[in-house]
Amino acid sequence: xxxxxxxxxxxxxxxxxxxxxxxxxxxxxxxxxxxxxxxxxxxxxxxxxxxxxxxxxxxxxxxxxxxxxxxxxxxxxxxxxxxxxxxxxxxxxxxxxxxxxxxxxxxxxxxxxxxxxxxxxxxxxxxxxxxxxxxxxxxxxxxxxxxxxxxxxxxxxxxxxxxxxxxxxxxxxxxxxxxxxxxxxxxxxxxxxxxxxxxxxxxxxxxxxxxxxxxxxxxxxxxxxxxxxxxxxxxxxxxxxxxxxxxxxxxxxxxxxxx
Amino acid sequence: xxxxxxxxxxxxxxxxxxxxxxxxxxxxxxxxxxxxxxxxxxxxxxxxxxxxxxxxxxxxxxxxxxxxxxxxxxxxxxxxxxxxxxxxxxxxxxxxxxxxxxxxxxxxxxxxxxxxxxxxxxxxxxxxxxxxxxxxxxxxxxxxxxxxxxxxxxxxxxxxxxxxxxxxxxxxxxxxxxxxxxxxxxxxxxxxxxxxxxxxxxxxxxxxxxxxxxxxxxxxxxxxxxxxxxxxxxxxxxxxxxxxxxxxxxxxxxxxxxxxxxxxxxxxxxxxxxxxxxxxxxx
Numbered sequence: 001x002x003x004x005x006x007x008x009x010x011x012x013x014x015x016x017x018x019x020x021x022x023x024x025x026x027x028x029x030x031x032x033x034x035x036x037x038x039x040x041x042x043x044x045x046x047x048x049x050x051x052x053x054x055x056x057x058x059x060x061x062x063x064x065x066x067x068x069x070x071x072x073x074x075x076x077x078x079x080x081x082x083x084x085x086x087x088x089x090x091x092x093x094x095x096x097x098x099x100x101x102x103x104x105x106x107x108x109x110x111x112x113x114x115x116x117x118x119x120x121x122x123x124x125x126x127x128x129x130x131x132x133x134x135x136x137x138x139x140x141x142x143x144x145x146x147x148x149x150x151x152x153x154x155x156x157x158x159x160x161x162x163x164x165x166x167x168x169x170x171x172x173x174x175x176x177x178x179x180x181x182x183x184x185x186x187x188x189x190x191x192x193x194x195x196x197x198x199x200x201x202x203x204x205x206x207x208x209x210x211x212x213x214x215x216x217x218x219x220x221x222x223x224x225x226x227x228x229x230x231x232x233x234x235x236x237x238x239x240x241x242x243x244x245x246x247x248x249x250x251x252x253x254x255x256x257x258x259x
Numbered sequence: 260x261x262x263x264x265x266x267x268x269x270x271x272x273x274x275x276x277x278x279x280x281x282x283x284x285x286x287x288x289x290x291x292x293x294x295x296x297x298x299x300x301x302x303x304x305x306x307x308x309x310x311x312x313x314x315x316x317x318x319x320x321x322x323x324x325x326x327x328x329x330x331x332x333x334x335x336x337x338x339x340x341x342x343x344x345x346x347x348x349x350x351x352x353x354x355x356x357x358x359x360x361x362x363x364x365x366x367x368x369x370x371x372x373x374x375x376x377x378x379x380x381x382x383x384x385x386x387x388x389x390x391x392x393x394x395x396x397x398x399x400x401x402x403x404x405x406x407x408x409x410x411x412x413x414x415x416x417x418x419x420x421x422x423x424x425x426x427x428x429x430x431x432x433x434x435x436x437x438x439x440x441x442x443x444x445x446x447x448x449x450x451x452x453x454x455x456x457x458x459x460x461x462x463x464x465x466x467x468x469x470x471x472x473x474x475x476x477x478x479x480x481x482x483x484x485x486x487x488x489x490x491x492x493x494x495x496x497x498x499x500x501x502x503x504x505x506x507x508x509x510x511x512x513x514x515x516x517x518x519x520x521x522x523x524x525x526x527x528x529x530x531x532x533x534x535x536x537x538x539x540x541x542x
Contacts, residue, residue, distance in 0.1 A: 031372065031373065031374060032373050032374050032375065035372065035373040035380055035384075041383075043387070044380075044383040044384060044387055045383070046387065047383060047386045047387030047389075047390065048383070048386070050387075050390055051386060055473075055475040055476070055479070058476075058479050059475055059476075059478055059479040060479070063478040063479055064478060065474060065477060065478050066477055066478075066481050066484060068317070072317060072318075074318045074320065074322075074323065075322065075323070076320075076322045078320040078321055078322060131317060131318060131474075131477075131490065133472075133474050133490065134310070134320075135309070135378065135382070136309040136310040136378065137306065137307070137309055137310035137494060138310050138312070138319055138320040138321070138491075139317065139318045139319060139320065139490050139491055140318050140320045141317060141318045216474065216478075217474050217475050217477075217478045218474060218475070219474065247379075251377070251379045252379040252380065252383065253379050253382075254379075254382070254383075254386075258473060258474060258475025258476075259386060259472075259473035259474075259475055259476070
């Protein structure tokens with residue numbers, strides 16, 4: 001028996017050592033030590049890559065998110081994230097009805113633009129009633145009106161070398177202004193619009209006035225609000241910490257938020 | 260048929276009869292699936308904590324009517340289903356963590372992955388192990404259908420469908436009378452139906468309702484929304500089915516414990532099961 005028991009004891013001792021190494025804390029903290037181990041985080045991140053690759057393979061580039069009717073609208077469209085950007089600048093813009101708001105289009109474009117809200121409203125518009133899905137789990141249906149991002153990118157003559165579109169925002173969260181990004185598949189998708197109206201009214205401040213992104217096949221945090229600039233880039237390396245978005249850089253939300 | 264030329268071996272000494280009950284694919288899948296389901300349940304509860312309300316239909320947020328809510332008041336936690344509300348202080352809605360700090364997340368830290376609130380990490384675990392569940396289930400379904408598992412083990416024979424036979428099995432379970440001898444090597448009718456229910460109904464339902472919550476998949480397969488009546492309905496069905504699987508797990512474990520945990524566990528590890536000796540017929 002002893003020859004069987006001995007290795008078992010060694011195993012137990014070794015397991016005990018591992019748990020102790022995890023922080024001489026109760027078992028639950030041991031679980032969190034697993035969660036925080038760099039190797040584990042690398043494995044966990046594989047899931048995002050598998051989801052992105054499989055969804056990109058499975059979903060046709062132009063496949064549309066479901067569009068609903070006015071009868072399906074949420075009675076109240078819940079705002080989330082920033083509800084009122086801080087700062088005198090934004091307050092002044094809000095007070096003047098965003099008459100002087102400009103959206104810069106720059107980066108890998110042949111013709112950089114600086115668009116006023118009037119410029120944006122004078123372009124061909126798209127109206128869509130879609131479902132907004134927060135990463136937290138709730139959904140709200142709203143009607144959005146705005147200009148397709150593809151039209152703006154065409155007007156700026158975006159270069160072929162552009163791999164991503166980055167959105168800069170006016171709302172500061174903690175240490176940085178909010179930012180998000182998407183690849184060219186979603187940037188050129190017909191339902192990807194910069195919206196200035198919600199449910200037939202001018203976009204409320206809580207929902208991202210004067211202009212917010214709608215990127216209908218992804219979760220809510222991708223839908224940048226208070227958009228001030230659109231940047232075409234070859235890679236996300238130089239943007240924030242390099243993961244393509246405010247939450248992606250800070251708490252490991254997935255950059256690809258199609259699921 | 261020629262008689263064997265070598266002398267017939269003397270009868271073996273009386274001892275347990277061993278049968279090879281679980282083939283390797285069944286054993287591998289059983290344990291991979293058990294681990295995946297545990298991670299999926301605990302990380303799923305973390306995701307639920309981000310918005311502990313359930314709705315029917317396409318949309319649903321804080322200002323809409325929820326059919327299930329886990330919430331808190333300044334000094335208690337509660338679970339509300341429809342108009343019924345029960346206090347759940349200490350377990351749901353309001354509980355204290357290992358450091359003695361009061362928390363108001365719906366499910367307590369010991370039930371979630373990770374222990375402390377992180378929607379991002381909960382999603383990472385959930386969406387990775389969903390692959391283990393899905394790939395494992397797909398392979399296991401193929402093996403069940405074409406590898407003989409369905410035909411040999413799970414197929415419900417005509418005679419078993421009789422209400423008398425089913426009622427008999429129900430009564431036997433209620434009296435904790437488990438099959439002995441040869442009969443113990445085969446699944447009973449309730450066992451067959453529950454395993455078929457898990458493999459072909461509950462687990463596929465989890466995967467399908469999970470996919471229905473994906474805005475990307477909604478664009479690819481909008482019919483998913485029609486099947487389940489909208490994204491929020493799919494989320495509700497996902498939650499209910501998860502608890503149905505927990506209920507299956509509890510009954511499953513109870514049956515293993517009652518039928519002989521060592522023998523049952525050994526058979527799911529090595530494949531070999533010792534037949535419980537026949538009952539002494541009462542005189």
